[in-house]
Amino acid sequence: MPEAFDHYPTRLPERHGPVPRREPVIHADPADRRRGPLDADQLARFERDGFLVLEGFFQPREIERFRDDLAAYEHDPEMLARPGTITEPDSDAIRSIFGIHALSARFDTLTRDSRLLDLSRQILGSDVYVHQSRLNRKPAFRGRGFDWHSDFETWHAEDGMPAMRCVSISVSLSENRDDNGPLMLVPGSHETFYPTVGETPKRNWETSLKRQKVGVPALADIAAATRNRGVVAARGGPGTVTVFDGNTLHASSDNLSPAPRTNLFFVYNSIDNRLRAPYAASGPRPEWLASRERVAVLEPGPAQRSAVA
């Protein structure tokens, strides 16, 4: 059940001022901060900016096979019919595939990659599980973008995620460049929660994953968040990893270029931050959007081993 007092009220009938973040950004205690792939400088940057772009995190050949898998999915009618497969607002082209780690042993194994796990644990200061996984495709010439939003706002309102102790890791399967709709982030925005206006419609996810209408911060809030430090685009070749706090404001433009843009997103949540009842929605979202059942602690290694354990 939700707490009596909700520190992060949202989906409100009227405007509400910004709420300062309550939780730390790096949850590991001082001794554990050093246990992990990020050095002191990277941790300090993540703490200050709410994100970190790590070019060359994966070798191009490591991600090639994932690109091949995805190319196969595009022409698979069963994939198109799955509830977790979201098409573009104005065509049948695949926009997102949710629950990709539950779909394929290969993607599941990638979520258990020890480099990604160590990174998540170093930031969240605990064991972790996958709250959500998705593939975001932006086909060449007409892939649609995503408006400015905080993921945590939705996870809190619609999934009942209690605290800011969740991190998103994006793995670029293609080049991300200025003209193909790269992820853009607002440095420092993770320090503030911007309550949004408007009640969550029933089964909101059926339309919000194509184009989000509620849970979108007011224009004045986005302007305030960007006033001092503007906006940064996460550019980089295939294999680039972008780590960002669940509350960092982000967006991306349409892709009108000839270069398709494909990124994987794995959302790691602390096992101490498991979902409750939604804070501002009439019922929980499906398992493929927000893990409630599948919350076992992630261990490195192939999916097979984990299934046996």
Added chain:
Amino acid sequence: MPEAFDHYPTRLPERHGPVPRREPVIHADPADRRRGPLDADQLARFERDGFLVLEGFFQPREIERFRDDLAAYEHDPEMLARPGTITEPDSDAIRSIFGIHALSARFDTLTRDSRLLDLSRQILGSDVYVHQSRLNRKPAFRGRGFDWHSDFETWHAEDGMPAMRCVSISVSLSENRDDNGPLMLVPGSHETFYPTVGETPKRNWETSLKRQKVGVPALADIAAATRNRGVVAARGGPGTVTVFDGNTLHASSDNLSPAPRTNLFFVYNSIDNRLRAPYAASGPRPEWLASRERVAVLEPGPAQRSAVA
């Protein structure tokens, strides 16, 4: 009346292959080619690419007063109520103001700027008039883009423009940069007409100016057009002028950045290319979208003088 045979068939019930351009790109005869602001190299590039970006064409102070005018329009309820004022698909923010030269003596005078007139005449090889004028605004954080299209395709289908003898001049009133939805063009695409599929709905302009649904080339056509030479973004500071052939494929992304993007567009048509009955629509569009009455030859100088003449 339309000709018995339409060289540029479009809005068809089914796919039709590309049609090579029939008209020259530079219409001036060899002697007249030299009369105008563009040198031989610029003319050759325009001929090859279908566009030309001229940074610093206007001094920043020359365009400052236009920016002030527009800032005033934004808060003018009469301006919002005009039929030529188009708002964003998902808000009341002004997206376009059509017929801007008929609205203000200052904008009218700008269309008669001798540098712009000489440039248009040099390319079109005749006297010219303004077929259409518009302001395209893209507000910060949420200004929507424009999908890939050829303007000539619409002008031919919906306005009855017979031939490719029309040039668009865009005057940047703000910076155009990678992240604020700059005009993007496909070099060489002006040499081919791509017939589109789908009948023109009645009063199509009432929705098409917010988001175009018919008159959009097939994805395969855009892919073919960009195969050899890709896509170019027209970047530049305020005062940059981009000249492009009416048939050059162009698009622009959403503006999610903190920097608003505002461009003026003047479309100059040859007086020998005046409108006929629409080739693929049930009736003509309003005068503020396509000049049928106001087709007097443009002469340089202030609007007042022209009104007396």
